Amino acid sequence: xxxxxxxxxxxxxxxxxxxxxxxxxxxxxxxxxxxxxxxxxxxxxxxxxxxxxxxxxxxxxxxxxxxxxxxxxxxxxxxxxxxxxxxxxxxxxxxxxxxxxxxxxxxxxxxxxxxxxxxxxxxxxxxxxxxxxxxxxxxxxxxxxxxxxxxxxxxxxxxxxxxxxxxxxxxxxxxxxxxxxxxxxxxxxxxxxxxxxxxxxxxxxxxxxxxxxxxxxxxxxxxxx
Ligand SMILES: Cc1cc2nc3c(=O)[nH]c(=O)nc-3n(C[C@H](O)[C@H](O)[C@H](O)COP(=O)(O)OP(=O)(O)OC[C@H]3O[C@@H](n4cnc5c(N)ncnc54)[C@H](O)[C@@H]3O)c2cc1C
Numbered sequence: 001x002x003x004x005x006x007x008x009x010x011x012x013x014x015x016x017x018x019x020x021x022x023x024x025x026x027x028x029x030x031x032x033x034x035x036x037x038x039x040x041x042x043x044x045x046x047x048x049x050x051x052x053x054x055x056x057x058x059x060x061x062x063x064x065x066x067x068x069x070x071x072x073x074x075x076x077x078x079x080x081x082x083x084x085x086x087x088x089x090x091x092x093x094x095x096x097x098x099x100x101x102x103x104x105x106x107x108x109x110x111x112x113x114x115x116x117x118x119x120x121x122x123x124x125x126x127x128x129x130x131x132x133x134x135x136x137x138x139x140x141x142x143x144x145x146x147x148x149x150x151x152x153x154x155x156x157x158x159x160x161x162x163x164x165x166x167x168x169x170x171x172x173x174x175x176x177x178x179x180x181x182x183x184x185x186x187x188x189x190x191x192x193x194x195x196x197x198x199x200x201x202x203x204x205x206x207x208x209x210x211x212x213x214x215x216x217x218x219x220x221x222x223x224x225x
Contacts, residue, residue: 009109010162020163029104029163030055030084034097038062040073054127055158060108061124063153074112078151082108082142082156085222090186093170094179102185108161115153125196135210192218
């Protein structure tokens with residue numbers, strides 16, 4: 001199993017047993033999460049901006065308006081920190097102190113670079129659309145040259161990265177297990193509602209299979225406890 005080498009910057013200090021540098025763990029969190037947060041310093045002000053992402057092999061890709069400060073700053077090879085978080089449950093303890101959440105998270109450090117090659121850029125946009133709903137690209141109008149020019153795509157190597165995973169019940173102090181305050185987990189997961197058809201669709205239009213399947217895929221996910 002491929003494992004990244006922890007660096008001085010990615011080595012977990014608190015509860016390092018929850019950390020993982022396995023690509024399989026890192027990749028599965030990146031692939032399940034729909035949103036990442038890109039952190040960067042702009043002059044002396046740090047910004048952390050939420051955005052969509054997609055992973056392909058050893059690279060994480062984000063995209064957006066060519067006018068975006070986040071993308072332009074990151075594209076100038078400045079260091080970025082990308083974080084991804086999945087919340088799996090609320091953890092209620094007997095003591096106030098030991099309340100927590102179950103989660104899976106990833107931190108990636110590195111320098112982002114622009115993807116300018118037309119075909120490579122189109123490939124990333126396709127992957128982003130396919131991540132929203134597998135099979136979707138074939139059911140959309142492809143981007144025009146103008147739309148492509150207005151879109152910036154950035155890639156970040158997944159080389160200096162860490163994952164952290166919390167599972168299980170609260171870890172109360174031994175004496176507190178005699179208390180009768182309720183302790184346990186409230187599992188959480190992202191849920192999809194029934195697809196809502198755009199009112200400007202022609203009357204009588206039906207919802208295609210790939211859309212129904214995507215909505216259903218959220219129901220199927222068991223999540224981590
Ligand atoms: C949803 C959620 C809620 C949390 N709530 C709390 C809280 O209330 N209080 C609290 O102290 N901590 C909380 N944490 C944990 C927090 O993210 C840090 O792991 C922790 O604060 C301290 O980490 P550290 O000192 O080991 O790492 P730091 O010294 O801060 O970081 C060193 C390196 O460790 C790695 N790392 C650290 N944290 C993570 C992470 N979460 N995922 C992946 N890599 C990581 C990174 O590569 C980082 O560069 C929470 C995490 C999540 C995902």
